[in-house]
Amino acid sequence: MIDFANVLLISTSIGTQWPGRAATSGGNEHSNHIDALISVGRRSAEEYVSEDWAAVAKAINDRVSELGWQQRELAKRSHVSQAIVRELQHHVVERRRSARTLEALSLALGWHPQHLAAVVAGRRPPELSEPVSDDGDTMWSRMDALEERLSEVTDRLTEIQTDLATVVDYVRQNRK
Numbered sequence: 001m002i003d004f005a006n007v008l009l010i011s012t013s014i015g016t017q018w019p020g021r022a023a024t025s026g027g028n029e030h031s032n033h034i035d036a037l038i039s040v041g042r043r044s045a046e047e048y049v050s051e052d053w054a055a056v057a058k059a060i061n062d063r064v065s066e067l068g069w070q071q072r073e074l075a076k077r078s079h080v081s082q083a084i085v086r087e088l089q090h091h092v093v094e095r096r097r098s099a100r101t102l103e104a105l106s107l108a109l110g111w112h113p114q115h116l117a118a119v120v121a122g123r124r125p126p127e128l129s130e131p132v133s134d135d136g137d138t139m140w141s142r143m144d145a146l147e148e149r150l151s152e153v154t155d156r157l158t159e160i161q162t163d164l165a166t167v168v169d170y171v172r173q174n175r176k
Contacts, residue, residue, distance in 0.1 A: 051120050056102075057091035059119050063109045064089070078108035
């Protein structure tokens with residue numbers, strides 16, 4: 001499987017286009033890099049197939065029943081919309097949910113923050129006392145990577161601004 005995060009870093013460092021994207025007529029390759037940054041968090045079809053959303057539905061339904069709650073109560077306590085809670089409980093829409101949604105539901109149900117993420121991945125859910133692990137694919141890890149890249153872009157823009165100021169000064173002096 002291709003690691004698109006590494007492709008992105010290599011692509012941006014050598015100034016190439018993002019795979020599958022042609023340069024726009026205005027030569028705006030920056031939009032290609034923005035699209036690439038957005039795509040970093042996306043996963044392959046194989047990763048989606050291995051997700052067990054039926055197990056998530058069962059885990060949520062069992063726990064909600066154990067607690068004597070209704071969907072509305074879980075939605076209220078987790079700050080997740082009742083429509084999403086319904087979709088998950090009835091397993092009617094099979095799509096990836098954000099790590100934040102799974103974490104909010106896990107916490108509201110009195111579980112470890114990564115409980116439902118482990119269930120969907122087919123792993124043993126962590127005990128409530130276990131530390132929260134960062135497997136490098138969490139939103140925070142991706143945010144850190146984006147923040148680092150944004151810092152690099154900011155530094156480069158500062159260099160360009162300095163170069164541009166030098167050119168403007170040169171042109172102004174030679175006009176007189």
